[in-house]
Each structure stands twice: as C-alpha cells, then as structure tokens.
Amino acid sequence: MSGPNSDYDPVEVTPLKAEEVEAMREAALAAIAAAADLDQLKEVRLAHAGDRSPLALANREIGALPPQARKEAGQRVGQARGAVNQALAARTEVLEAEHEERMLVEETVDVTLPVDRLPRGSRHPITTGSELIADVFVAMGWEVAEGPVVEAEWLNFDALNLGADHPARTMQDTFWTEPADHHVVLRTHTSPVQARTMLTRTPPIYVVCPGRVFRTDEYDATHSPMFHQVEGLVVDEGITMAHLKGSLDHFATAMFGEGIDTRFRPSYFPFTEPSAEVDLRCFVCRGVAGEVETCRTCRGEGWIEWGGCGVVNPRVLTACGIDPERYTGFAFGMGIDRTLMFRHGITDLRDIFEGDVRFAAAFGTEI
Amino acid sequence: MRAPLSWIRDYVDLPADLTADELAHRLTMLGLKLEALERPGHDMTGPLVLGRVLEFVEEPQSNGKTIRWCQVDVADANGTGEPQGIVCGALNFAVGDLVVVILPGGVLPGGFEISARKTYGHVSAGMICSARELELGEDHDGIMVLPPDAGEPGDDAFGVLPLRDEVIEFEINPDRAYALSLRGVAREAALEYAVHGDGATYHDPADRPVPEPNAEGYPVVVDDLEGCPVFVARRVTGLDPQAPTPLWMARRIQLAGMRPISLAVDITNYVMLEMGHPIHGYDAARLAGPIRVRRATEGEHLTTLDDADRVLSAEDLVVCDDSGPIGLGGVMGGATTEMSETTTDVLVEVASWDPVSMFRTGRRHKLTSEAGKRNERGVDPTIPEAAADRVVELLVAHGGGIAHPGVTKVGRAPAPRTITIDVDLPARISGIEIAAETTVSSLEAVGCEVAVEGDRLTATVPPWRTDLTDPYDLVEEVVRIVGYDRVPSVLPPAPAGRGLTRDQRLRRRVGRTLAGAGYVEVLSFPFVGVDDLDRLGLDAADERRTVLTLANPLSSEQPSMTTTLLPGLLETAARNAGRGQADVALFETATVTLPHEAGPAPILPVDRRPSEGEFADLDKALPAQPLHLGLVVAGERERSGWWGPGRAAGWQDAVGAVREVARALGVEVEVRAVTRAPWHPGRCAEVRAGDVLLGHAGELHPKVCRAYGVPARTAAAEVDLDALLRLAVDVTPAPSFSSYPVAREDVALVVASTVTAAEVEQALRDGAGDLLESVRLFDVYEGDQAGEGRKSLAFRLRFRAPDRTLTVEETSAARDAAVAVAAERCGAVQRA
Structure with missing residues (x-):
C-alpha cells in the first residue's frame, strides 16, 4: 500500500484520469444493471464497490496526489463511487422485491387443507340454556338459588302444601330412598329450593332455581326419569298475578323473540292458589290466521304448553315462616329440556341425555 | 273424564249450533282442560x-x-x-x-x-x-x-242408534273432583254461558224428590261416622237378571271410557258418571244379616271384586255383614256379595267416605278404581239419597224390578263451610280491577251463597265444591270467571340484585375452560348398580361402594345414586365408540351422593316455620352431595392428518385437563403418583392443593377399559369441584415483572428413574433463589446414555433481576445453586 506521494504530478497518475474514472463508473453501473439476482449482485458489489474494486483502489491513490490535484480527483472518484453505491442500492431493492415476489409465488399453499387437528369442545345445551335463562332473570335483578337433589320429603312436599294424604302427591311419581321411613326423596321439582330460599332469607325475594329433577317416568322420546326445571319465586309486598304475567312475558320474549308472550289457563297446583297453566305464543306461526292452521310446532293451537304458575299459596308462606298477611308471592316452573326442545327443534328427549358428542357439539359453547 | 256432548246437553240448554271444539275451548279457559276430542261414528257414512x-x-x-x-x-x-x-x-x-x-x-x-x-x-x-x-x-x-x-x-x-257423538275428554285436576261427572261438566258449561254468553239453563240431575228414610230400610250400623258420615241404602227386588242394558246407556258408558257389563252394574256406573257419586250394588240374596261399617281389624282378610285376597289394615274402612267384611268401603266391593247374572235382589249403597281414608286405603292396597278416584278427591255429601233414588228408578225401568219401600239413611252431610274474605281480595291478588259486585256475582255463579258486610264477604260454599276451603280458593274462582286473560302484564319492581354468586360464576369458567380445551360436555343419569362399580375395579372396602339406594328404582340393575361420575362418562364414551366416534374427550359436572349414617328427616308441622334446629335436622338427614367434575378422554386426542400422525390420548391429557381447570381458577395444585381404582396402578396422579385432596387423574386400568368397552388407554379424571372452587382465587393480584434482559440456563440432570420430575423441579426452584423467573422441563431421556435405571431430565431455567441486567457470573452461580440442591435432594448428576 502506498503512502502519500507529494512529488507526484496528478495529471500523470493514470487511474485518476477523468476518462478512466468514468470508465470504471460505467463498467460498475453496467455490471450492476446486468446482475440478474441477488447472488450476482453480491459478486458485482464485491467487484465494483468492494475494497479491491478499481474505484476503491483509485480512491486510495488520491492521498498520493499533489494537494492541488487532490480536490478534483477526490470529487471525481467520490461522485463515481456515490453513483455506484446508489445504483447498487436501487438494484438491490429491485432484486429483493423480485425475489420476494418469487418466494411468495413459490410458497403458495392449498389453504383448503383441513385444519382440524384439535377437536372442538362444547358445553351441553342444557347448561348453556340454563345460563341463558338465569341471565335473563339476573338482568332483572333476580338471583339464582340452588339446593340439593336428594331432598327431605318435608321440603319437597309438605312445606309446599302437599301433605302425605294429598291426592296431588300421585301427580308426581316420586323416587324414594331407602330406608323409606327416612323421608328422603329425589326432588320431583325444584320447588324445595323455593322453600329453602324462603326459610333462609327475608323478603323481598326474587329468585330463579334451575336444576335437575327426578320422576319415575320410563325413558322414551318424550319422558325421562331425570329432567331439568327452572322455577321462579317472588315474595314481596303487593305482588299480584299481574307481576307474574309480566315476568313470564318478559322471559318468553327474551327466549323466543319480540312479540312472543304468554297466556294463562286456570289449573291446579297445591303450592299456588290461584294456579295457572302458562302457554307460550307459538313462536313459529305466532297464532296468525292462515299460518296457525298448518303449524306443526303448535299443532294448530297457536299456543304451546310451557309450564305452571300461580300465586304462592299462603299455607306455603306460613310453613316457610313468611307472614301471609303482609307478603304475597308468585311462583312459576317449566321444563328447561322442553323449552330447549321447541326452541331448537330437538325431537327426541334422549338426545339430551345420551351424550352423543354430535349433539352437544352442534350447540358449541353458548346457546 | 270423558264427556259425550249429547250427554252434557241433557243437563244444560246449550246453543244448538255449539260445536264441541268451541265448548271444549271455553271450558279449558275456565279450568277444565281439553285433553282430547273424539268424534265416534263421524267416519261412518250410509246408506x-x-x-x-x-x-x-x-x-x-x-x-x-x-x-x-x-x-x-x-x-x-x-x-x-x-x-x-x-x-x-x-x-x-x-x-x-x-x-x-x-x-x-x-x-x-x-x-x-x-x-x-x-x-x-x-x-x-x-x-x-x-x-x-x-x-x-x-x-x-x-x-x-x-x-x-x-x-x-x-x-x-x-x-x-246412538252411532254418532262428540266426546270431550277433560283432564280434571285434583281440586275439581266435582267435574268427574256429567253433572259437574254441565254445571261448568252452564256457568260459562251464564257468564260469557246469553245464559244457559242448568238442570241438576241430583235435584230430584226422594222418599224419606224410614224404618223398613235394610238395617245398617255405622261405627265410624267420621270415616263414613253418610250411608244410604235402597233395595230393588224381582229384577230380571237377563234384562239387557239399554243401548243408549251402554253407549254412553262406553263413550265415557268404561265397559258395559250387566244391567245392574251398568246402572250404578251410569249414575256415578251422571252425578259423580260412587255407588255400590250388593246381591241382597248373598248378604248375611245387617250391614256394619267399621274400621278393619289389623290382619283381617277380604277378597275384593278383582279376586285379590287383601290383608286389611286397622285404618281401612270396611263394610261388613254377619260373615265379616264384604267390601273395602268406598274403594272396592267384595267378591262374596258381588252382583252376578243370577242377581234378582239388589241392595244399593251410596255412602260418603272420608277422602283421606280413601286415599290411604287406595295407596295401601295399590287399588285405583273409578269409585276410589272420586271418593279420595271428595264427593258431594248431600246427594247420596238422590243418587240411590236414581239407581232405583233405572233398575225398575229397565230391569223390571220393584222398588222396596225401605229407605235407609245413617248419618248426615256436614254443615256447609263458610269462608270470609275482604271483598277486594280477588282484585288485590290478581292485579285485575274487579268491582265488588263482580266478585259477589262470580262467587254466586259457582254456587256460593254470598253475604256482604262492609268490606268483607262471607261465602257459603256449595256442597259439591269440597275443594273450596281457603280465602285464596275463592280468589281463584273469581279470577277464572272474570277471565285469566284479563290479568295485566306488569314487571315486578325487583330490588338491585347482586348477580351470580361466586360459585355460579366459577362453574361457568370451568365449563368454558374445558370446552376451550376441546372437551364436550355430557349429562348422565346418576343411577348406578353394583355391576357398574365392579367394572371400575373398586375393592370391597372402597368408600365409593357406600351408596344411597332407591326404594323404587326404574331398573333393578341400577338402583342406587352414584358416588362417582366415571360410570356414566365411560358408558357415554362407549356409546360414542359404538356409533363410530371413538375419539372423544368428554366432561360432566354433577353432584354425587355420598351417604353417611343419618337419622330420618323429620316431617315437620306446616302451620308454622320450623325452628332453626328442626331445619338443621332436615339437612343432617341428607347425604353429602358434592359437585364433581369428571372427564374421560379416549382414542386420538389430536387427529392425524396431512400434517402428520395424530396423538393418542393418555394419562397426560387427564392430568393436564385438571391442571388446566385449576389454573383457570387460580389454584396451585401438586400431583403425586398413587394407586387407586379405576386407574392404571403406575399411571394415576393424585391432585392436591396443599392439604386438600382434590381428586385423581390418569390412564384407566386396562381391565376397566375392557369392562366398559372403551378404547385401550382411555384416560379419566374425577375431581371434587366444590373443594376446588373453595380454593379459587377471588381477586387476582396483578403481577409485577422486570423489563431487564432474561438469562437462560439449560441443565440436564440424571436421576434415578423413580425420582419424579416434580421433585427435581421443586429442588431446582428451592435452590435457584430469588433471581429464578421460571423452570420448565423440556426433555426427558431414558436411554443408554442415562444409564440403567436412570433418566435424564432437561430443564430450562430463566433468571431475571428486577433492577439490573444479570451478569454471567450471577446467573451461573444461581444455576449451580439450583443444581446443588437437586443433587443433594434427588441425587441428580448434571450431564456435561
């Protein structure tokens, strides 16, 4: 490597002649332009912009020029190197873009390939349906009450005005536990939860009680020894049947859509007086003339039997320690399974209990 | 109750053009629910x-x-x-x-x-x-x-011929026993037309002149007037035993759902259907001496009409003659005095019976009869004479008999009941504006006599309405007549609620966590049998064999309430496998029943609130019913596919799912290997949180898989969810973390095969000091290079300080300290 040479005449330094620098620059730019891919460009960069490239060598010679020649030579070489670097950068950008373009084409996959490596989970529609129902009432300020499935006879029956000799006891075919004189049953309805609520809280009481219940029904497409009920109970001052109707209408609308309300028919339950059957306006035909006649969901009735309800019998309030002179209440109950059966068109009750994964999977994680 | 429209029309002058549909609908809205409508003969055409x-x-x-x-x-x-x-x-x-x-x-x-x-x-x-x-x-x-x-x-x-009719079948609720008769149905129809129509005249079939009781009647003694307050007996002699039942009567009996048998029997049934009062006919020639009504002697025998030999209880009411019991009063007659094809002399009994006694006797002897059904719900005690007289009339008219002049009547109907209410009570309870006059007229329409005094009214209840006993009963009568459709719709003013309880929220979280992890929720019946528990391989002393058994199970093979969710889940997995879905991950959350020695649940009074002690006694009698989480995972957990092979389910999925649930609840759990049925003895983990045993998870014993018909290597877990929820973190404290660089150190430790990963990991944690951020096992090697009976566990340790970048020396020192504790506790040797 040469050191500075102050005796040297710049015009005589061949490489720094203008035309030669120009030639180097042209050669570099031509090579850059000719580079077809990034690999070639890498070689071009080495050859024309690397440490051993002609322009780099020329640049190194500048220091050896007489001072009066340095400026001009420096400018000339500097401009040439600048132009080459710019061209390299520009070419790199182009080639990189081209390269990426090509890669993207090469990396194309069949996006229709299945991606079901992990099977999907789901919750049971009875669970999510019960939650949906609970949420409707919670949104109104009610709470969700619960109680045991294996229950004391007194709470399942007697406290609800269903004494041992009440003919209505045979309306609910009861599973009894052994020994029989222990007076323990599988609850036949979620009403004992109502009794427990009244026994442990003071009014105002606004609760819903969803849960499993049991009756000695043989298992078939429409009967099951285990099914699910939701009951509601309100005990407060000044409660009337109108509040019962309002709550059920709201519930019906929340579950089945705007315009779906309820209808009361006189009925009988020992725990309520007056008692009513509650019918749901058919959410398919809505009872509209011309459609109701051929409606399969309500079988032409315009109404679907939904559950039972009524004003809490004062005898029940008394047994549960609530002053019937001061408070009135209402209660209602309906099958969750049944509600979901017609909401979702489930035709066989057994689908709910057989655990075929295709059933719950269809409903996903919410209902 | 099946009521032919033609028969209803006998007692109420309904509009001629009224259809059965229309009547059925109107009566349904009044409380007699339409069950079915039949039109016999309408599919028959002439000539x-x-x-x-x-x-x-x-x-x-x-x-x-x-x-x-x-x-x-x-x-x-x-x-x-x-x-x-x-x-x-x-x-x-x-x-x-x-x-x-x-x-x-x-x-x-x-x-x-x-x-x-x-x-x-x-x-x-x-x-x-x-x-x-x-x-x-x-x-x-x-x-x-x-x-x-x-x-x-x-x-x-x-x-x-009475070929065509329309029959309305009503579902009669227990309170409307009076409607178990044409008399009652027609009365409701008349009531409906009186209130909502132009009115319809009602002819009460029980309203007929009857002869006075006299001394010539058949001798009857009633020992128990509470059990049998009224006993009326009439007699018809000289009957033609061959006389046929008139076609119209047989047809009506048939349409009402009973079977015509013989004239005398048909007449008693016909009048029962007509008036609602059960009637019994005795072959008077087979009676021995006077009739006596008494409670049975415990152990006494009676052969009833259905030829069953019944052993009587001291609570049963029996009708006797000199030969002993000849009938189970009000429920079923006896065989010895049964009317037959040779009967020419009939004694007609129409008696009122105590409904509670009827109900108990019916249940005790498992006897349901048309008579019993009416008697246990309550019949009009004022009409026995009319009913008996009607029977006599029909026997004379169609059987050629002669009415015996004797009329027996013992006892008398109780005085009518009165109920006093505020006049505005129906309005107050229903939320409907009801004028006082409407309340009064409604009660009168159902047959009450009403006296108003100030703002109170006293209703004298008609004798056929044995169901009306309480003030609210009158409210229902008024409201059903005013119309249930007039109840307005008003939302009640609930106070601000507190939303779901903590447990309710957490249970949703558990379900969502498992569904998110690919598990499908199922519901199982909680019934279990010895065979189910045997298939789990539980030994004789296993606490899960202590079950609560049902007195009346649907299946004798599964008579008990289950103590574990696994049988139901395994059955479900097997059912899915049978339907071509062997690769399943299932979970269920449900209570199990764990009985303990307990006394009976008391039957408490209902005229007051139970005391706290009494209420507690109810709960004490109940078994423990903790909420469990069960899960089963079988077949391929991850599917094979174009990406490569799948992954078979194994113990790690069951343990992992439980860990996942615990993590979702913020509960730190530890596992350790244990042996417990139904799991594989070498692949069962006990899951605990500190001192609390939460449950078990792992691969099932191969015998259990075979017994339940689930794929080999099916894994399962069962956890006490209540216990887990109790430990859940309510308010998660926010973490604090350092933004300085992390330093990683990998260590491979060779330990004896019996040493668990958890033990080594714990040792590393304990030894690494405060700078340790995390430890993760990333490889397990059991091969030649580890040595016989040994394995190599590779851990990645991450170190970080809250306030500075760690130096290489600091990190190395912490790693060495961690390895030293592992060496000391677990005999771990660091591989180069």
Whole structure:
C-alpha cells in the first residue's frame, strides 16, 4: 500500500484520469444493471464497490496526489463511487422485491387443507340454556338459588302444601330412598329450593332455581326419569298475578323473540292458589290466521304448553315462616329440556341425555 | 273424564249450533282442560239402515264355515223395495229379527267401503253389521240384533242408534273432583254461558224428590261416622237378571271410557258418571244379616271384586255383614256379595267416605278404581239419597224390578263451610280491577251463597265444591270467571340484585375452560348398580361402594345414586365408540351422593316455620352431595392428518385437563403418583392443593377399559369441584415483572428413574433463589446414555433481576445453586 506521494504530478497518475474514472463508473453501473439476482449482485458489489474494486483502489491513490490535484480527483472518484453505491442500492431493492415476489409465488399453499387437528369442545345445551335463562332473570335483578337433589320429603312436599294424604302427591311419581321411613326423596321439582330460599332469607325475594329433577317416568322420546326445571319465586309486598304475567312475558320474549308472550289457563297446583297453566305464543306461526292452521310446532293451537304458575299459596308462606298477611308471592316452573326442545327443534328427549358428542357439539359453547 | 256432548246437553240448554271444539275451548279457559276430542261414528257414512231378515239358507262351505244367504227387507232404502240379498257369516239371528244393514256405497269406520261383491257363490249386496263394526261395543260374536220395537225396515240407522257423538275428554285436576261427572261438566258449561254468553239453563240431575228414610230400610250400623258420615241404602227386588242394558246407556258408558257389563252394574256406573257419586250394588240374596261399617281389624282378610285376597289394615274402612267384611268401603266391593247374572235382589249403597281414608286405603292396597278416584278427591255429601233414588228408578225401568219401600239413611252431610274474605281480595291478588259486585256475582255463579258486610264477604260454599276451603280458593274462582286473560302484564319492581354468586360464576369458567380445551360436555343419569362399580375395579372396602339406594328404582340393575361420575362418562364414551366416534374427550359436572349414617328427616308441622334446629335436622338427614367434575378422554386426542400422525390420548391429557381447570381458577395444585381404582396402578396422579385432596387423574386400568368397552388407554379424571372452587382465587393480584434482559440456563440432570420430575423441579426452584423467573422441563431421556435405571431430565431455567441486567457470573452461580440442591435432594448428576 502506498503512502502519500507529494512529488507526484496528478495529471500523470493514470487511474485518476477523468476518462478512466468514468470508465470504471460505467463498467460498475453496467455490471450492476446486468446482475440478474441477488447472488450476482453480491459478486458485482464485491467487484465494483468492494475494497479491491478499481474505484476503491483509485480512491486510495488520491492521498498520493499533489494537494492541488487532490480536490478534483477526490470529487471525481467520490461522485463515481456515490453513483455506484446508489445504483447498487436501487438494484438491490429491485432484486429483493423480485425475489420476494418469487418466494411468495413459490410458497403458495392449498389453504383448503383441513385444519382440524384439535377437536372442538362444547358445553351441553342444557347448561348453556340454563345460563341463558338465569341471565335473563339476573338482568332483572333476580338471583339464582340452588339446593340439593336428594331432598327431605318435608321440603319437597309438605312445606309446599302437599301433605302425605294429598291426592296431588300421585301427580308426581316420586323416587324414594331407602330406608323409606327416612323421608328422603329425589326432588320431583325444584320447588324445595323455593322453600329453602324462603326459610333462609327475608323478603323481598326474587329468585330463579334451575336444576335437575327426578320422576319415575320410563325413558322414551318424550319422558325421562331425570329432567331439568327452572322455577321462579317472588315474595314481596303487593305482588299480584299481574307481576307474574309480566315476568313470564318478559322471559318468553327474551327466549323466543319480540312479540312472543304468554297466556294463562286456570289449573291446579297445591303450592299456588290461584294456579295457572302458562302457554307460550307459538313462536313459529305466532297464532296468525292462515299460518296457525298448518303449524306443526303448535299443532294448530297457536299456543304451546310451557309450564305452571300461580300465586304462592299462603299455607306455603306460613310453613316457610313468611307472614301471609303482609307478603304475597308468585311462583312459576317449566321444563328447561322442553323449552330447549321447541326452541331448537330437538325431537327426541334422549338426545339430551345420551351424550352423543354430535349433539352437544352442534350447540358449541353458548346457546 | 270423558264427556259425550249429547250427554252434557241433557243437563244444560246449550246453543244448538255449539260445536264441541268451541265448548271444549271455553271450558279449558275456565279450568277444565281439553285433553282430547273424539268424534265416534263421524267416519261412518250410509246408506246404513235397519233391515228385517225375511229368510235365509245355511250353506256349509268347503273351508268348514257355514254362511247364511239372507234375504233382508230394507224397504225402499235400496231404491227398489225388493229384498236385499246379503251373505252373512254370523249365525246368531233368526228370521224376523231386526238387524243393521250397510248397503253398497256406505263406509264403515276405518274407511271400510262397502260394495256389492261376489262371495260364496252369491252377489252379496251389503253387509249385516256387528256391534264392533259399528264401534258400538266389543261384541263380534255375531251381528247386532235390535229389539223388535227399535224401528222399521229402511229406517236410517243414524236416527235409531246412538252411532254418532262428540266426546270431550277433560283432564280434571285434583281440586275439581266435582267435574268427574256429567253433572259437574254441565254445571261448568252452564256457568260459562251464564257468564260469557246469553245464559244457559242448568238442570241438576241430583235435584230430584226422594222418599224419606224410614224404618223398613235394610238395617245398617255405622261405627265410624267420621270415616263414613253418610250411608244410604235402597233395595230393588224381582229384577230380571237377563234384562239387557239399554243401548243408549251402554253407549254412553262406553263413550265415557268404561265397559258395559250387566244391567245392574251398568246402572250404578251410569249414575256415578251422571252425578259423580260412587255407588255400590250388593246381591241382597248373598248378604248375611245387617250391614256394619267399621274400621278393619289389623290382619283381617277380604277378597275384593278383582279376586285379590287383601290383608286389611286397622285404618281401612270396611263394610261388613254377619260373615265379616264384604267390601273395602268406598274403594272396592267384595267378591262374596258381588252382583252376578243370577242377581234378582239388589241392595244399593251410596255412602260418603272420608277422602283421606280413601286415599290411604287406595295407596295401601295399590287399588285405583273409578269409585276410589272420586271418593279420595271428595264427593258431594248431600246427594247420596238422590243418587240411590236414581239407581232405583233405572233398575225398575229397565230391569223390571220393584222398588222396596225401605229407605235407609245413617248419618248426615256436614254443615256447609263458610269462608270470609275482604271483598277486594280477588282484585288485590290478581292485579285485575274487579268491582265488588263482580266478585259477589262470580262467587254466586259457582254456587256460593254470598253475604256482604262492609268490606268483607262471607261465602257459603256449595256442597259439591269440597275443594273450596281457603280465602285464596275463592280468589281463584273469581279470577277464572272474570277471565285469566284479563290479568295485566306488569314487571315486578325487583330490588338491585347482586348477580351470580361466586360459585355460579366459577362453574361457568370451568365449563368454558374445558370446552376451550376441546372437551364436550355430557349429562348422565346418576343411577348406578353394583355391576357398574365392579367394572371400575373398586375393592370391597372402597368408600365409593357406600351408596344411597332407591326404594323404587326404574331398573333393578341400577338402583342406587352414584358416588362417582366415571360410570356414566365411560358408558357415554362407549356409546360414542359404538356409533363410530371413538375419539372423544368428554366432561360432566354433577353432584354425587355420598351417604353417611343419618337419622330420618323429620316431617315437620306446616302451620308454622320450623325452628332453626328442626331445619338443621332436615339437612343432617341428607347425604353429602358434592359437585364433581369428571372427564374421560379416549382414542386420538389430536387427529392425524396431512400434517402428520395424530396423538393418542393418555394419562397426560387427564392430568393436564385438571391442571388446566385449576389454573383457570387460580389454584396451585401438586400431583403425586398413587394407586387407586379405576386407574392404571403406575399411571394415576393424585391432585392436591396443599392439604386438600382434590381428586385423581390418569390412564384407566386396562381391565376397566375392557369392562366398559372403551378404547385401550382411555384416560379419566374425577375431581371434587366444590373443594376446588373453595380454593379459587377471588381477586387476582396483578403481577409485577422486570423489563431487564432474561438469562437462560439449560441443565440436564440424571436421576434415578423413580425420582419424579416434580421433585427435581421443586429442588431446582428451592435452590435457584430469588433471581429464578421460571423452570420448565423440556426433555426427558431414558436411554443408554442415562444409564440403567436412570433418566435424564432437561430443564430450562430463566433468571431475571428486577433492577439490573444479570451478569454471567450471577446467573451461573444461581444455576449451580439450583443444581446443588437437586443433587443433594434427588441425587441428580448434571450431564456435561
């Protein structure tokens, strides 16, 4: 490597002649332009912009020029190197873009390939349906009450005005536990939860009680020894049947859509007086003339039997320690399974209990 | 209760154009619920006429049968007036008999079209009908032969025979026992038209003059007037035992859902259906001495009408004569005094019975009868004389009997009940604006006598309404008459609620976590049997064998309440496998029943709140019912596919799912290897949080997989979810973390195969000091290089300081300290 040479005449330094620098620059730019891919460009960069490239060598010679020649030579070489670097950068950008373009084409996959490596989970529609129902009432300020499935006879029956000799006891075919004189049953309805609520809280009481219940029904497409009920109970001052109707209408609308309300028919339950059957306006035909006649969901009735309800019998309030002179209440109950059966068109009750994964999977994680 | 419309119309003058549909709908809205509407005879069309058999020729056939080739006079009904030639297979008629003929073009029930057709060498132009073909009864032994005075040949049979009717079947609730009669149904119909129509006159069939009781009646003594407050007896002698039941009566009994039997029996049933009061008839010739009504002696025997020998209880009410019990009062008569085809002398008993006693006797002897059904719900105690008189009338009219002048009546109906309420109570309870006059008129419409005094009214309840006892009963009567459809819809003003409880929220989180992890929720019946527990391989002392057993299970194979969710889940997994879905991950959350030694649950009084002690006694009698989480994972957990092979489910999925749930709840759990059925003895983890045992998870024992028919290596877990939820973190504290660089150190430790990863990891944690951020096992190697009986565990340790970048020296020192503790506790040797 040469050191500075102050005796040297710049015009005589061949490489720094203008035309030669120009030639180097042209050669570099031509090579850059000719580079077809990034690999070639890498070689071009080495050859024309690397440490051993002609322009780099020329640049190194500048220091050896007489001072009066340095400026001009420096400018000339500097401009040439600048132009080459710019061209390299520009070419790199182009080639990189081209390269990426090509890669993207090469990396194309069949996006229709299945991606079901992990099977999907789901919750049971009875669970999510019960939650949906609970949420409707919670949104109104009610709470969700619960109680045991294996229950004391007194709470399942007697406290609800269903004494041992009440003919209505045979309306609910009861599973009894052994020994029989222990007076323990599988609850036949979620009403004992109502009794427990009244026994442990003071009014105002606004609760819903969803849960499993049991009756000695043989298992078939429409009967099951285990099914699910939701009951509601309100005990407060000044409660009337109108509040019962309002709550059920709201519930019906929340579950089945705007315009779906309820209808009361006189009925009988020992725990309520007056008692009513509650019918749901058919959410398919809505009872509209011309459609109701051929409606399969309500079988032409315009109404679907939904559950039972009524004003809490004062005898029940008394047994549960609530002053019937001061408070009135209402209660209602309906099958969750049944509600979901017609909401979702489930035709066989057994689908709910057989655990075929295709059933719950269809409903996903919410209902 | 099945009520023929024609029969209802006997007692109430309903509009002539009223349809059964309309009436059924109106009564449904009044509380008598329509169950079904039938139109017998309406699918039958004529020409269906009376014919007289003019002559016939019997023609034996090669098939062994004999047919009759008959000439039947049907007058002009056939258009010609000539006798009609008909082939008949029946032999029970004679020349001159009046029969029912369907002519070609007619249609019998079931769409059976009649045409002239060639049979047995004749052209048979029609058919002579049996009772069954006309749906008038079961009789198909021969054709129907009508009484000679039934009509003339050619008369339209629809005008002569009760072929067509409309029958409304009502579902009668236990409180409306009065509607278990035509009297009651007609009264409701009249009430409906009185309130919502132009009015309809009601004729009470029980409102009839009756003879006074006298000393000539059959001697009756009632020992227990509480059990039997009224006993009326009448007698009819000289009956023709062969007298048939009139066709109209048999038809009505049939349409009402009972079976016609014999005239005397049919009449007692007919009057019961008519008035709602059960009636019993004795063959008076078989009675021995006076009748006595008393409670049975414990252990006494009685053979009832159904030929069952019944051992009586001291609570049963019995009717006796000198021979002993001859009937279970109000429930079923006895065999020895039963009316038969030779009975000519009938003693008619119409008695009121204590409903509670009826209910208990019926249940005790598992006897349900039409009489019992009415007696246990309560019947009108004021009508026994009318009912008995009506029976006598019909026996005389249709059986040719003579009414005995004796009339027996013991006891009397209780005084009518009165109920006093605020006049505005119905309005206050219903939320409907109801004027005081409307309340009064509504109660009068149901038969009450009403006296108003200030703002109170006193209603005297009619005797047929044994159900009206409480003030709110009157409210229901008023509201149903005013109309349930008039109840307005108003949301109640609930106070601000607190939303779901903590446990309710957490349970949702558990479900969502597992569904998110690919598990499908299922529901199982909680019933279990010894076989199910045997298949789990539980040993004799296993606490899960202590079950609560049902007294009346649906299946004797699964008579108990389960103590574990696994049998149900395994059955479900097997069912899915059987349907071609062997790769399943299932979970269930449900309570299990864990009985303990407990006394009976008391039956507490209902006229007051139980004391705290009494209430606690109820709960003490109940078994523990903790909420469990069970899960089963079988087959391929991750599917094979174009990406490569799948991954078989294993113990790690079960343990992992439990860990996942615990993590979702913010609960730190530890696992350790244990041996417990139904798991693989070397692949079962016990899951605990500190001192609390939460449950178990792992691969199932191969025997269990085979016994339940689930894929080999199925894994399962069962956790006490209540216990887990109790430990859940309520408010998660926010983490604090450093933003300085992390320093990683990987260490490979060789330990004996028996040393668990958890032990080594814990040692590393304990030794690494405060700078340790995390430890993660990333490889397990068991091979030659680890040495016999040894394995290599590779851990990645991450170190970080809250306030500075760690130096290499600091990190190395911490790693060495961690390894030193692992070496000391677990005999770990660091691999180079």
